Amino acid sequence: MKSALLIAVMAAVTLLLRALPFLVLRKRTPAYISYLGRVLPPAIIGMLVIYCLKDITPAVRPFGLPELAAAACVVGMQVWRRSALISILSGTAVYMLLIRVIL
Amino acid sequence: MKKRTVQQAFLKSVPVMAGYLVLGTGFGILMRNAGYGVLWAASMSLLIYAGSMQYVGVGLLTGGASVLTVILTTVMVNARHLFYSISMLGRYRDAGKYKPYMIFALTDETYSLLCDGEVPEGVDANLYRFLVSLFNHSYWVAGGILGNLLGAVLPFSTAGIEFSMTALFIASFTEQWLSSGDHLPALTGLLSTLLCLLVFGKESFLIPAMLLITGILTLLRRREEAAP
Numbered sequence: 001m002k003s004a005l006l007i008a009v010m011a012a013v014t015l016l017l018r019a020l021p022f023l024v025l026r027k028r029t030p031a032y033i034s035y036l037g038r039v040l041p042p043a044i045i046g047m048l049v050i051y052c053l054k055d056i057t058p059a060v061r062p063f064g065l066p067e068l069a070a071a072a073c074v075v076g077m078q079v080w081r082r083s084a085l086i087s088i089l090s091g092t093a094v095y096m097l098l099i100r101v102i103l
Numbered sequence: 104m105k106k107r108t109v110q111q112a113f114l115k116s117v118p119v120m121a122g123y124l125v126l127g128t129g130f131g132i133l134m135r136n137a138g139y140g141v142l143w144a145a146s147m148s149l150l151i152y153a154g155s156m157q158y159v160g161v162g163l164l165t166g167g168a169s170v171l172t173v174i175l176t177t178v179m180v181n182a183r184h185l186f187y188s189i190s191m192l193g194r195y196r197d198a199g200k201y202k203p204y205m206i207f208a209l210t211d212e213t214y215s216l217l218c219d220g221e222v223p224e225g226v227d228a229n230l231y232r233f234l235v236s237l238f239n240h241s242y243w244v245a246g247g248i249l250g251n252l253l254g255a256v257l258p259f260s261t262a263g264i265e266f267s268m269t270a271l272f273i274a275s276f277t278e279q280w281l282s283s284g285d286h287l288p289a290l291t292g293l294l295s296t297l298l299c300l301l302v303f304g305k306e307s308f309l310i311p312a313m314l315l316i317t318g319i320l321t322l323l324r325r326r327e328e329a330a331p
Contacts (some may be wrong), residue, residue, distance in 0.1 A: 004298050008150075010156060010160050013177040014181050015207055017181050018209050037192070037319065039288040040288070042279045042283065044183040045272055045276045046291070046292025046293035047316065048272040051155075070266060071269070077283070080188050082281070084118060084278065088270040090317060091270035092266045095270075096262070099262065
């Protein structure tokens, strides 16, 4: 039952965040907000990349090697093929392989 | 016109299909491993519909987090959606009856498909954006159900499947970098967050990072707006 409550809370807060700008800025969008709307998405994606890699331990075996190698694979595939799908699948495969081999 | 709109929306959503099936399946498997069955996984994918939050949410459920912790964590993990909505204000303004659902379903991926504002010729723009959102949502829910059911019978270990989420963001970052001549916002996000991670530690760096990013981008405004 507690789980159902927590799921409802996650759903409600997520929806509120998505809807808030539409509720608050109903009439017109200030120039500053439009500017943020343009430059924030790439910055936030950069933030998410670091967020996902935050558990790497560079000083402890395996020194973050599986993550870094798989990340390099994703970047390389994206530059080469420009297909997010191919990049995600190959990077994940490299990661799943490396954590079994390197550890 | 309606048939063409459905067709074009489906084609647009195809690149997200496999990504969502993989990521959604990963989520379904995590839920299975945490002891939650298919109804739980499906409800979360249907009602929350936010990938990274659902991955984090599995930990919150199993760790028995408090309601307050869940609220704060959701705000931190999903605060970026504020910015997606902000940049879609103009485009979604006149979406009429489709608007509430489109706002609910504005995920990272749906945003990345629709944020350039391009709509194919001869389609109803609002219906088109609504359907792209709906197709993506259905892949996500299907993945959650599939992963939860298959997770129990897969003959091999699925450890590491969670990297698909990291890979998704790295791919988006790279694609964004390749398609834009202005790398300053992307670098600001990457380096500010890295700095905050080193200074504040991995438990509490996300909010300082968001503040620092917003601050730096505000200072850069004159320069950025002068750029072509």
